[in-house]
Amino acid sequence: MEPGFDEFLHVPARLAIVAVLAPADWVEFGFIRDSVETSDSALSKQVSALAAAGYVAVRKDQDKRGRRTFVQLTPQGRQAFQRHAAALQRIVALAHRPPEQPVREPGGGAR
């Protein structure tokens, strides 16, 4: 397995959540749900798993419009995401690398 590849993070729903969180500081729960096109309960389950792993932090705000839940990528989660994305990029790059040429001996045939 490629170094940095994170099996836990590679679950599509988790990777999608982390990708939505990466460019921002705090992101509202509803925006994540709409972006990854999932249900409240499915998102809640994945966010809990990510929080238990220390990859995200959850905060609840109260304002005039009601209770709002925000999710943030922790430094540990950000590092794991960066390592995982780099591992995926390496896997793709390796596939595009031209195959190595066989080394020819002075007498003729390839080794």
Place this chain on the structure above:
Amino acid sequence: MNPHDAQASLDAVRRLQDRTRDEIVRQSFSPPFVILAALGLFVAFASTDLERPWNFVGGALGAALYGGIGILREHRACTRRKFIPQELLFHLGLLAFFVVIYSIGRIAAWALLAVPAEGLPSQAMVGAALAAVAYVAATPLNRRALKAIVRQDGGPI
């Protein structure tokens, strides 16, 4: 993990990151906030020709409206970001640009339209109106500049 799946995951990550970035930019330049910020700019600039203490009162009100709109927008946003130095420079540069537009408008009002320094309309009012209109008109360009800044910051790919 095969390369095809890895590429598909990377494409999904890019698409989702772009969605968050687009939302950050969309919120920053939503029409009601742009119009209220332009109004704040107009009040702050237009009041410079008023007599004391009204010039200070008007300036403070305009600045409070301009700054307050930014704070309110951040508070209501569904995607919040840490303020980064490039963004601060962008906003300061933007303000400096509108001060220049205001000054040009003022000079043009005096030189071309013979508008007096005091009264209604005053040179400051003409300059302020020009700066406020320029602020609204420059929104597509500002949106593009902020998008470039947001793209540089956050997200590994």
